[in-house]
Amino acid sequence: MATLIKLLTKFSMDQRAMQKETQTSKVVHIRNLPNTATENDIMQLTSKYGTVSKIILMKNKYQALVEYANLVDSQAFIIEMNMTNSMFLGSRIYVQYSKYQSLDSYTTKTTPAAPSFSEPEPSRVLLATIMNVKYVIDVNVISQVFSPFETNSRRTVEKVIVFRKPAGLHALVQFSNLASAAKAKNELEGKNIYTGCCTLHVTYSVEKELEITENSELARDFTNPSLPYKKTPSESFQIPSADSSAMGPRGRDNRPVLSSTAAAASSSSRMLMGMMLPDSSLILPHSVVLVSNVPAEKMSITEIFNLFSNYGIIKRVKVIHSDHSKVLVQFTSPDMARSAISNLHGCTLFGSTLSVVASKFDTIQTPIPKAGGGDGLTVDFQETKLNRYKFGSEFHTKGMNVRPTAVLHVSNLSSLTTEDKLKKHFEEKQPHPVRGIRMIEIPSASSASSSSTPSASEKVSTKKMALIEFESSSQASEVLCTVHNTSLDGMTLRVSFATNKL
Incomplete structure (x- = not known):
């Protein structure tokens, strides 16, 4: 046992020494490349994370050296590759920092001069790479992050497409103008959507216009809400592993808390992303939403019902006794709750910007009747004819997804x-x-x-x-x-x- 402890101790010390000796570099070393890999293939893999200056392919050694324009880009590439155990052209590749700080100092008689590449020209379409993904990311989350920089009348980005590739999770975001896209790129580069994870790497896209034929959790045209809506299977979402929580970091009201660095980048947002991200990014486990910042003097339970019944069948509405600016709304299904969150979070009414998120409660309890009636703060709508849709019936989802x-x-x-x-x-x-x-x-x-x-x-x-x-x-x-x-x-x-x- 003593011998084993000594061996483990020595191994640990050796590992720490190796880590200490490893220096970061703009140059990354890729190993175990397939023999079919070309410089263009490597360019397509690496350029997603930043501007690539040079590539040297050592085909006979199944290796390559790639120099980025700056250290942030090389770090982003290495972190994402190591987090995803990435496959490349059918081969599991391994990446690490190179001992070279620049490929100008690398010489070989057999290797020709490496080609130079530049970042795509400035465009109103951005390519966002999300690294170290631990929580579900869909169009609603991406919209909440990028929309604060939009200047159009809707105050939301025009279009979002979320997609996966072997190298990781990506999103294309289209703005109405170049200035808004440039500001979002500069402000959000390197920021975390959630504290300690979901790190953004933002570049200009080669795409000039995104084409979306139907809205879903992975594609949304905010300029055309009347597009047909397609429900995306749950397996399409980016949930890292079965034993990790898709819910994200929780606040007091069971809401996912946005990273402080990303919040600082958009603290002036009317979408309140500096406070929270809505749980519309989640596959909701139940059908109750929490509505905060309600102007209680203008919106009673009746007004809350009239607004939220656009997005599904409402069972009950309850005003929080200790704070009348907070209201619980219970739908008959999680899909309806999700639709309400997606479309009403961040909307402004009577001078207040509503925050609509998933509640920690899975149902609203009806209070025990007292003399003279109920508490006046909870109303059950199951026995009324006020709901727009009938209980137990299917209805067209188009009406549920109109902002x-x-x-x-x-x-x-x-x-x-x-x-x-x-x-x-x-x-x-x-x-x-x-x-x-x-x-x-x-x-x-x-x-x-x-x-x-x-x-x-x-x-x-x-x-x-x-x-x-x-x-x-x-x-x-x-x-x-x-x-x-x-x-x-x-x-x-x-x-x-x-x-x-x-």
């Missing part, structure tokens, strides 16, 4: 309702000026199929709807909160965010 827009869709209008009546009703409930109204009439199936003149009953059955536009999505959201489920000309109005323009 607040400046245009509202109003349905269930009476045939007696005119444009002037509708405008007056809306402005009385919430005094925001209406920018425009378009009335829509759709004949019922019976009247549409009839070639003769419609009867009075058929005219009454004609569906009447409207599109109403306001100055901003914030104003439209406030109107929706107060006007949905109100009565006009004997009909209960149904108000939702529109996918069409006026």
Whole structure:
């Protein structure tokens, strides 16, 4: 036993000595390359992590030396390769810092001069490489990280695509302009999304425009929310291992806490990413969300219900007794909760920016009734007809994935309702000026199929709807909160965010 301890001690000392002698370098040494590897193959592998200055391929030794423009890039490459045990062209490669600090000092009679490469030209599309991934990363997380640097009216990046390659996890992020992309690149380079992990390496992409045909957790066109939505299988997400938590570091309210360095890079963000990242990055285990920063004087349980019922069937809503600016909302499924988080986190209403995250509670308990009724802070919506969707029924997911827009869709209008009546009703409930109204009439199936003149009953059955536009999505959201489920000309109005323009 004593001999074994001595041997282990000596091995440990030798390891520490070797580590001490190992110096970082802009030059990395790659071993165990397949004999089919070319300089272009190595360029494609290494350039994702930064600007590559030189490559020397020693094909007969199955090795290569790669010099980066700076130390940060070489560190990023080595960390990612060692974390992922990366495969390259079917071969498990090994990487380490080279003893050379520059390839200018490397000479060989058999090796020709190495070619030089440069970083892609500045572009409004960025390529982000996420290294040391420990938690789930999807388009919602990437959007929350990069959107604070966007300057368009939506205050969100235009498009995001998340994809995996043998070298690791990557994301393409498209901004509306070059200046925003350049600022995001400079501010986020080397920052951690979560404390101690999910490190960002950001470069310009060779892509000039991202093409997205359907929205999902791995691809999102924020300029076109009406695209069909495809649910992505859970195995598509970047969960490092079965025994690691996908939930991320937890705050007091069970929310993932953003790295302080990344938060500092975007502390002015309206998305509140300096405080938390939303749990929309997660495959939620239950269906309760926590809503914080609620303007309690403007939004009661009714307004909360009207807003959140856009994204699914609501069971219960509960205002936190000790802090009325916090509200719990329980849906009937985790997918609905996820949709609410994805679309409402960071939205501004009545001067407050909402934070919508996964709650630590898996259900909202109904309080024991007291004399005179309940506590007034918890409302059960299961027995009402106020929900937009029916319990136990499937409904189109398109409506669940529409972010607040400046245009509202109003349905269930009476045939007696005119444009002037509708405008007056809306402005009385919430005094925001209406920018425009378009009335829509759709004949019922019976009247549409009839070639003769419609009867009075058929005219009454004609569906009447409207599109109403306001100055901003914030104003439209406030109107929706107060006007949905109100009565006009004997009909209960149904108000939702529109996918069409006026």
